[in-house]
Amino acid sequence: MVARPDRDEDRIALALNLELSRARPGAWARIELRNRPAGRVVLLALRGWLDRAAVARLGRTLDDLGERGIEQLLLDCSQVRHIDYRTVPALVEALTRFENRAGGFVVCGLSSYLRDLFRLAGCEPRLRCWPSAADLLAVPAGFAAGRERAS
Secondary structure (H helix, E strand, O other): OOOOOOOHHHOOOEEEEEEEEOOOOOEEEEEEEEEEOOEEEEEEEEEEEEOHHHHHHHHHHHHHHHHOOOOEEEEEEEEEEEEOHHHHHHHHHHHHHHHHHOOEEEEEOOOHHHHHHHHHOOOHHHOOEEOOHHHHHHOOOOOOOOOOEOO
């Protein structure tokens, strides 16, 4: 039996898993494309430890998504355990390139520890954060468009 979503915007049009780093302990991403009334939204859920190689691959992935007409990006960091603080500026720069090319982004699920790493790298003011990607996806389209920070 397959559960059907209550609304069309709950449907995932495409999902794929991406290995970002083979080094121990490793990093992965799950990319879910959703066609919503407000446009095409990608939920990019990260998992593991983000090292230099993982951030570089993530940056290329964000560039590819920006070239494919994605209007909104939700970067879910709730399963990220660590990020090398020296790579944080490169990650934020990739997010900024995405925003300049395609649309907006929101970083979801940052723990206090990860926020401290962004702050240490001097990049926290450049982020738009939301506590949870699931909560943001449940918000009616356009509701959070004007919110800069909700945490």
